[in-house]
Amino acid sequence: MKRLFSYLLFKVFLAIVFGIVFGLYLPESVNRVFATFNSFFSQFLNFAIPLIIMGLIMPAISELGKGAGKLLLLTTAIAYGSTLFSGFMTYFTTSPIFSSLLASHANKAAQIAETAKELLPYFTITIPVVLDVMTALVLAFVIGLGLAYQEKSTLKLVVNDFQKIIMQLIEKVIVPLLPLFILGIFANMSFSGKVYSILSVFVNIIGVIFVLHIILLLLQYTVTGILVKKNPLRLLATMMPAYFTALGTQSSAATIPVTLKQTLKNGVSQKIAGFVIPLCATIHLSGSVMKITACAMAIMILEGVPFSFTLLAGFIFMLGIAMVAAPGVPGGAIMAAIGILQSMLGFNEEMIGLMIALYIAMDSFGTACNVTGDGAIALVVNKITK
Numbered sequence: 001m002k003r004l005f006s007y008l009l010f011k012v013f014l015a016i017v018f019g020i021v022f023g024l025y026l027p028e029s030v031n032r033v034f035a036t037f038n039s040f041f042s043q044f045l046n047f048a049i050p051l052i053i054m055g056l057i058m059p060a061i062s063e064l065g066k067g068a069g070k071l072l073l074l075t076t077a078i079a080y081g082s083t084l085f086s087g088f089m090t091y092f093t094t095s096p097i098f099s100s101l102l103a104s105h106a107n108k109a110a111q112i113a114e115t116a117k118e119l120l121p122y123f124t125i126t127i128p129v130v131l132d133v134m135t136a137l138v139l140a141f142v143i144g145l146g147l148a149y150q151e152k153s154t155l156k157l158v159v160n161d162f163q164k165i166i167m168q169l170i171e172k173v174i175v176p177l178l179p180l181f182i183l184g185i186f187a188n189m190s191f192s193g194k195v196y197s198i199l200s201v202f203v204n205i206i207g208v209i210f211v212l213h214i215i216l217l218l219l220q221y222t223v224t225g226i227l228v229k230k231n232p233l234r235l236l237a238t239m240m241p242a243y244f245t246a247l248g249t250q251s252s253a254a255t256i257p258v259t260l261k262q263t264l265k266n267g268v269s270q271k272i273a274g275f276v277i278p279l280c281a282t283i284h285l286s287g288s289v290m291k292i293t294a295c296a297m298a299i300m301i302l303e304g305v306p307f308s309f310t311l312l313a314g315f316i317f318m319l320g321i322a323m324v325a326a327p328g329v330p331g332g333a334i335m336a337a338i339g340i341l342q343s344m345l346g347f348n349e350e351m352i353g354l355m356i357a358l359y360i361a362m363d364s365f366g367t368a369c370n371v372t373g374d375g376a377i378a379l380v381v382n383k384i385t386k
Contacts, residue, residue, distance in 0.1 A: 011179035012360050019183040023190025028119070031191055034184035036121035041181050042349045043127040048169065049339040050129060050136035053322070055166025056336060057137070058159045061144025074384065075276050078377050079284035080320055086216055086286035087316035090293040091309070093212060098294075101204055102301045119188045133339035137322065170335060178356060185353030198302070198354065205298045206362055209291055213369045216290060224376040228383045230267070238266050239375040246368040252281040255371045263375045268382040276381050280374035285323040287369025288333040292319060295358045296341060299351050307345070315344045333366070334359040 023031060131139070147156045189198055217236060225232030242259040246252065256278055263273045293316060300307050322336045334356055341347040341355060359366075 012182055012357055015179040015183040016186050016357060019186025020190045022183070023187040023192075026187075028191070031119050031187050032122055034180075034187050035119040036123065038181055038184035038188075038349060038353075039121040039124050041177060042352075043125060045174070045338070045352075046342070047127045047129050048174065049342070050131040050133055052166055052170065052335060053133065053136045053339055054131075054140045054143075055163050057140035057322070058144040058147070059163045061141060062147035062150075062156060062159060071275060071381070071385065072279070075279055075377065075381055076283060078380055079280055082220065082284060082373060082377065083286045083289050083320040083323065084316060086290045087293050087319065088313070089216065089219075090212060090290045091297070091312050091316065093215075094208060094294050094297055097208060098205075098298050098301050101208075102201060102298060119191055133343040136339070137318070141321075174335070178360075182353055182357050185350055185357075188350070201298065201302055202358065202361070205295060205358060209294050209362060210365060212290055212294065213287055213365055216286060217369060217372055220286075220373050220376045224379050228267075228379050230379075235266050235375075235379065236372070238262050239372045242375065243368045243372045246371045247364045252285075252367055252371050252374075255367075256281055259371050259374055263378045266375060266379060268375075268378045272382045272385065273378050276378040277374055280377050281371065283323075284374055284377060285333060285366075285370050286373050287366035288323060289316070289319055290369070291359060291362055291366045292334065292337050292341075292355070295355055296345060296347075299347075299354050299358075300345065303351060305346065311345070315340060318344065333363075 019034075022034070143155075143159070147153055147159060150156060218232075221232040221236040225235055228235075239259075239262050242255055242262050245258045246255045259281070260273055260277045263277055264270065268276075293312070296315070297307065297312070318340050319337055322340055323333060338347075338352060338355075341352065347355065
């Protein structure tokens with residue numbers, strides 16, 4: 001998994017570079033080939049997203065039924081609360097920052113868009129979706145929650161097999177084609193003259209989100225330190241091996257042994273740590289939600305798409321739920337979020353491509369933030385259940 005994601009990150013970087021070069025120097029007839037592929041891939045992605053939501057969320061929710069009753073509910077509630085806090089903190093922090101920081105870029109992009117030439121595909125293919133995104137999300141939760149209380153169920157076996165099919169679809173088809181999709185997006189932007197303003201925005205967004213990750217971890221451990229009456233900086237310092245391991249592995253699951261070891265060093269009991277850490281590797285994605293929320297707001301500002309607190313609040317609540325399906329897949333969080341970005345925020349093909357490129361570029365930092373925060377949750381659960 002680590003190797004797969006490392007290759008993906010490298011391929012996305014090459015896709016951005018080649019996309020810019022192709023859009024600038026290749027004739028329009030060649031660039032329209034990439035536009036044609038993007039048109040088909042977008043249709044296929046729209047078709048696949050509801051299936052991905054069902055295939056990943058149904059088994060994830062059903063597996064929670066194996067938990068330990070009140071301990072499961074307590075841990076899930078704290079993890080979801082932490083995820084929501086991350087999303088709303090990101091909104092209130094980045095809304096004024098991005099509005100001022102990206103204002104000039106947004107105006108420039110709007111001016112370019114008025115006179116820009118658009119690459120048109122040679123032909124288009126329409127692939128009707130089986131379910132819309134919200135129907136798939138609700139249905140996945142209904143079935144998943146129902147299966148959580150079934151000890152022996154034939155349907156659970158079917159759901160697990162369906163999950164394997166969806167995982168293969170993501171790992172063998174969608175993820176390998178993402179760099180080509182991103183290449184087409186950047187070729188189109190380069191051809192239309194928007195690419196330079198976009199790249200300068202990328203640097204600003206990545207810098208802001210990195211600082212926010214650090215602030216989030218300090219807040220998490222400050223609150224935790226107050227609750228458990230321990231030095232928060234010392235607690236956070238103990239978790240640093242897990243943070244740096246996650247930076248390297250880019251996987252919450254692969255970092256579990258290190259996270260567990262450091263959590264025990266912070267004084268959490270073996271029983272609580274052994275339950276909370278593996279569970280939070282699945283359901284606690286505060287760093288990922290921060291990244292997706294910040295990137296979504298930045299791209300909406302850049303594209304001149306209006307948004308409000310009410311709109312983003314609903315998006316954050318749904319995003320926190322959808323993140324349950326994210327672990328185990330390279331770039332899985334953004335794959336689980338695409339449907340919500342489209343249905344709730346109205347993201348188009350170009351905006352989705354930018355989101356994927358931005359997310360993959362910063363994925364290791366989000367994962368490191370997620371697993372380090374797991375240690376704080378374990379401390380709180382250990383205190384409450386003492």
